[in-house]
Structures are given as C-alpha cells and as structure tokens.
Amino acid sequence: QVQLVESGGGVVQPGTSLRLSCAASGIPFIKYGMHWVRQAPGKGLEWVASISNDGSKENYADSVRGRFTVSRDNSKNSLYLQMNSLRAEDTAVYYCASSGGGYGDYWGQGTLVTVSS
C-alpha cells in the first residue's frame, strides 16, 4: 500500500524558514519523480515544485523560485521542501505527490503551513 506522509508544517512568521518532509513507502521511490503542490484556504491547487527521480532536475513555480528548494534522499525514501523568506501568501496545505508519468498518481494527506505575524 502506497503511503506518502508529509510533516514539518506549522505557524511561522513572515521572512522565516521552514522545511517540509515527505516520507514515502509502498513505491519504488527511486523510480518516481516527485511533486510538491499546495492549496491555499478555500482556493484551488497550485503546483509548487518537482524533482526528477534521481534528483538531477528540478522545476519551480515562478511564485517560489529563488525562495524554495526541493530535494530528495533516495536512501531514506524522503522528499523535502526548504522554504525560505516565507510570505503570507505561502499559507496553504502542502501536498507531496509521486509522479510516475509526470502527473500526480499518489498523494499524501498534506501538512498545513501558516505564515502570520
């Protein structure tokens, strides 16, 4: 059974940093690209970042490029999102999703990030 479990969310002040983690099980993690997708309260889905299966290729939404960094540790079946210089508009539930073919085939339940002073 595939499980993706996000962690690391919380309430932080604007301008600070946070690191999200996503632990994967039930899939051959090293064969999957991975996505981070977020959803602001009451809003639609927004793709944030992706990383290839071997970590060699990253892509970012314009809204986070230069502030967020996606990474992975295939030895730990884990995905990460380092978020710096956080803004109020980064407040959202952050989902990780596996990407066998580019789309999000399996999703975690999400972790809430609230940026507020």
Added chain:
Amino acid sequence: EIVLTQSPGTLSLSPGERATLSCRASQSVGSNSLAWYQQKPGQAPRLLIYGTSSRATGIPDRFSGSGSGTDFTLSINRLEPEDFAVYSCQQYGSAPYTFGQGTKLEIK
C-alpha cells in the same frame, strides 16, 4: 506558462445525470499530457485520468476523458452521490505544471 481555464465554475446536477466538465489551455498541451483529479472536502486530490483519456487504477468506467491540443473534457456518466466534489485539470507537458481553478460539481 500554460494557463488552464475550467468551466463551468459550478455545475449543479442530480444523481443519475451526465456531467461534462471543460478544461481549456492557453496553448497546446504537449503530448496530450493532461490529467484530471477529484477532491472532496478535507481530503487530498485523487487522480482520475492521465494522458487525457487513460483512467487511473480503480477509477470506474463512468469517468472518461477526451480532447486534444487546447480543449479537454471530463465526462461522468450516471452520477453517483459520491461523485459530487471538486474536479481539477492539470497539464504536465511543460513546466510549470499548471492546474485549472477547479469545477465544483454539486447536487441539484
């Protein structure tokens, strides 16, 4: 960046009816790399359709996807009570891998 526009914003139908949801792209989606997701309140999205028309594992055949280029459609035949949710399309042909704003399918 490819902008995806979904219509209608809200669709009100009754169980047993057929739903037709539209997703229009601002430019051609490469290799018809278009996916559809279903999301219920408080839950993560669930993959329904990928590659425009391929159903994901475990998705009933009353869900079907079609289209090409810039115009894509998700059809749901014989609506069941559990089908009432928000549906979002996503293009994954070229980064950034954008989503549409969603269509809410509600019970009439």
